[in-house]
Amino acid sequence: MKMFITGGAGFIGSNFIRYILTKYPHYSVINYDKLTYAGNLENLKDFERYDNYKFIKGDISNQELVDHLVKDCDIIVHFAAESHVDRSVDAPEDFIKTNILGTFTLLEVARKYNIRFHHISTDEVFGDLLLEDPGQFDEKTAYDPSSPYSAAKASSDHLVRAYHRTYGLPITISNCSNNYGPYQFPEKVIPLFVTNLIEGRKVPLYGDGKNVRDWIHVDDHNAGVDAIIHKGKIGETYCLGADSEKSNKDLTMTILNQMGFGEEMIEFVADRLGHDRRYAINSNKAQAELGWKPVISFEEGIRRTVQWYIANEGWWKNIQSGEYRNYKPEEQQPDQKSDFLI
Ligand code: NAD
Numbered sequence: 001m002k003m004f005i006t007g008g009a010g011f012i013g014s015n016f017i018r019y020i021l022t023k024y025p026h027y028s029v030i031n032y033d034k035l036t037y038a039g040n041l042e043n044l045k046d047f048e049r050y051d052n053y054k055f056i057k058g059d060i061s062n063q064e065l066v067d068h069l070v071k072d073c074d075i076i077v078h079f080a081a082e083s084h085v086d087r088s089v090d091a092p093e094d095f096i097k098t099n100i101l102g103t104f105t106l107l108e109v110a111r112k113y114n115i116r117f118h119h120i121s122t123d124e125v126f127g128d129l130l131l132e133d134p135g136q137f138d139e140k141t142a143y144d145p146s147s148p149y150s151a152a153k154a155s156s157d158h159l160v161r162a163y164h165r166t167y168g169l170p171i172t173i174s175n176c177s178n179n180y181g182p183y184q185f186p187e188k189v190i191p192l193f194v195t196n197l198i199e200g201r202k203v204p205l206y207g208d209g210k211n212v213r214d215w216i217h218v219d220d221h222n223a224g225v226d227a228i229i230h231k232g233k234i235g236e237t238y239c240l241g242a243d244s245e246k247s248n249k250d251l252t253m254t255i256l257n258q259m260g261f262g263e264e265m266i267e268f269v270a271d272r273l274g275h276d277r278r279y280a281i282n283s284n285k286a287q288a289e290l291g292w293k294p295v296i297s298f299e300e301g302i303r304r305t306v307q308w309y310i311a312n313e314g315w316w317k318n319i320q321s322g323e324y325r326n327y328k329p330e331e332q333q334p335d336q337k338s339d340f341l342i
């Protein structure tokens with residue numbers, strides 16, 4: 001299978017490429033990424049000399065370049081997005097451009113060649129649940145996004161479904177809960193808190209710390225995407241999650257305990273605007289239909305993740321200093337050279 005993966009230099013996309021090239025060494029991957037602040041080629045250092053892996057720098061809104069590259073691909077797996085809610089509150093424009101217009105551009109090209117399209121989405125499109133509500137989101141939950149980020153992701157989901165209904169494009173969608181694991185950009189809560197603590201700084205907890213997120217290890221998410229790609233039914237949506245609801249305060253205490261700190265390292269700060277109160281996702285459909293299930297417990301996953309950030313200080317220090325933006329992959333072999341390779 002030849003995969004065209006967008007956003008493969010980001011957190012989940014780079015873990016996905018590692019997962020796919022390890023599990024299916026006979027597959028080939030084009031990693032197409034604009035390298036925004038969130039893209040980091042150091043995430044895939046160990047794959048850059050593989051014959052079946054190519055990185056190509058580009059924007060998903062560049063229709064000509066995407067057209068040139070995807071023609072002979074079997075599937076587009078679309079991770080690329082502006083992904084950070086706080087940034088969408090401060091400056092929504094790029095979220096509209098990439099998440100909506102960029103997805104539209106990809107869909108147009110996919111339609112031209114009738115290429116299978118898997119769209120990576122989020123549980124945030126469903127809005128939020130009350131703390132005292134025992135309910136969960138599932139595939140039938142109505143969309144009710146709260147932030148410019150989630151509204152833009154919701155728009156892209158609608159477009160993907162419309163291209164299936166209107167043009168018969170072979171699509172699938174996954175809506176996943178909060179991911180954590182290695183190579184997550186240290187603006188997101190877990191890597192931010194862990195790296196702050198390594199440096200002896202306090203952790204900024206928003207509002208009352210009672211907001212709840214439903215956590216899944218990135219490898220479990222990617223195993224779910226793999227299952228959908230290979231066994232999912234065309235036109236269907238699958239919710240992915242690992243039944244690991246934690247309040248932000250409890251999550252913070254878990255990290256503090258693992259790193260040998262106490263509650264005094266918490267600094268309560270002003271709340272996020274429009275802050276979603278609780279997410280919880282029901283993944284029964286994916287588990288029943290795809291034979292997939294998450295296998296990494298929250299406790300084990302967090303322990304491994306904390307250890308990873310401790311062991312890979314150079315990776316996140318390069319991000320803090322901005323040095324990661326100067327990283328150049330090793331020279332490709334002459335036969336692998338392409339006008340588009342950087
Ligand atoms: P990320 O911010 O770490 O990575 C996004 C990647 O997309 C970066 O490499 C960036 O350079 C690239 N990109 C951004 N704009 C682009 C453009 N216009 N053209 C090409 N590339 C572009 O994000 P992530 O956390 O890895 O999330 C990946 C996907 O998964 C997103 O679609 C997000 O909505 C979805 N998702 C994330 C989570 C989570 O918890 N992080 C949960 C569910 C779904």
Ligand code: DAU
Nearest residue numbers: 083084085122123124177178187188189204205206211248
């Ligand atoms: O639910 C899936 C979503 O999870 C993805 O679609 C998004 O791309 C991803 O960024 C993530 O969104 P969140 O807003 O839930 O993640 P974040 O790590 O930004 O925040 C998690 C929780 O922690 C949230 O309730 C806000 C809180 N928080 C966050 C930061 C950065 C803090 O209390 N302090 C902080 O400094």
